[in-house]
Amino acid sequence: MYVDVKSTGEAHASSGDGRYAGTKLSQSRSIPAWDDVAGDLDLRTSCFESHATIITEDDDADHVFRIRSGQVMLYRLLSDGRRQIVDLLAAGDFFGMSTTGSYDCSAEAIGAVVVDTIRQSCAPASDGLQAHLNRCLVQRVEALHSHAALLGRKSAHERVSTFIMRFVNGRGQVGCPGPKSGDAAVVVLRMTRQEIADYLGLTIETVSRVLSDMKRKGVIAIEKNDRIHIGSVCRLCKLTGVH
Amino acid sequence: MYVDVKSTGEAHASSGDGRYAGTKLSQSRSIPAWDDVAGDLDLRTSCFESHATIITEDDDADHVFRIRSGQVMLYRLLSDGRRQIVDLLAAGDFFGMSTTGSYDCSAEAIGAVVVDTIRQSCAPASDGLQAHLNRCLVQRVEALHSHAALLGRKSAHERVSTFIMRFVNGRGQVGCPGPKSGDAAVVVLRMTRQEIADYLGLTIETVSRVLSDMKRKGVIAIEKNDRIHIGSVCRLCKLTGVH
């Protein structure tokens, strides 16, 4: 009714899943359906293929974007080329908001992406958009807090474990449903080792070594470089540093 | 006129300074003055002394807070006690918003702090509050992106330099006004070495060593542990990794 995810395309197993499930924020009840909001907004819809750049850091912040389907990564570059992927976004998420007049980071499509494009200039007019934006922004802030804790305080093993757990259906952030053993899972990584490394603040070699180590210890098995088989989700979860 | 910082208490040299200066976001023009918004909100005002805990991670997210004066740090704890300070807030900033029903991190006063307390339940009603929240949230997201880049990709020297630059009036984020040499400055650190370390994702010893190293090289001089004299802001700025 007041949640729009279902109507905006498939939910990727890899990120958007269950994002709004269990939301208790009182505000939720008053947020209108996105489709109703969108009607007043003079949207354009754009498609991007894998690895296409959607926005570039420091460009004029002309538009705000809302993801219809697919995943988007936001990244910052240091002057010498070091890259930090600062956030991973999925269907329903917004990006491109700015307080400075230019984008604070670049956005690149992970796989094919469809976005709604909203002109910055007509954004303030819509209270419905404000409500959707604010919910998304609070979610982003929460995710960025988690990510700061990961980047600042977690070991390489904990970072990689956390990253994999992120894609295990429903788990990860919300808290395990308890240690029921033997719960296996398969997740598909849609990012290259380089992208994973740039997200986790590590090098490609360290990511590779940690994955190999987890293979050796039987925590995971890797098929075709991007399918991770998890023997026991609980066991993996214990490696994340959260519990 | 439509910016409220001036009316809500002294601007600390250490953080809130010039936060809204130069904002080009078209939305700004339509944001009502905070005092006008506040009138409808049934606010309570609370004071906290230095190091007081204002909210605790995982507690019920009953209230949203707006800082009238002073600084607040937000932090996450890992189960084994590792702490990451995820954000530093100043006058005009909001915290305590949640999508889960509980706070995602703890908040502690840095020095004396005065906050306006807004009941979560009456927050959605106010469009003016939504507009203020929106601006603050976008700012927080931008700051958290910067911080992720720092934590994920910068060396200890770059982190400490960036941290000090943050408190140099006006500079830091926006971009240097050019290399005019001989521009000295003094900043006062209102945080202990432990807090700085927990913010920068380092240990107290590393922070101390980096500061000593910068002293040895003549980049800074330290007086009474918390006053940093900067010989050339430009020189310091070049150490941040941004340029």
Next chain:
DNA sequence: CGTTGGATTGACAAATATCAATCATGGTGG
């Protein structure tokens, strides 16, 4: 069947953490 780009592995180097003294500094009580 060779080529190519991403991934893995190994040897080694560099950065940062850890553990343990020692050093200020400010406050307190004699």
Next chain:
DNA sequence: CCACCATGATTGATATTTGTCAATCCAACG
């Protein structure tokens, strides 16, 4: 007023983690 204490900061020696550089490896594709 001064010695003592407590707390935070600094420094040193060493360990650990992660990065760097270089050599394969592997799978997809022409």
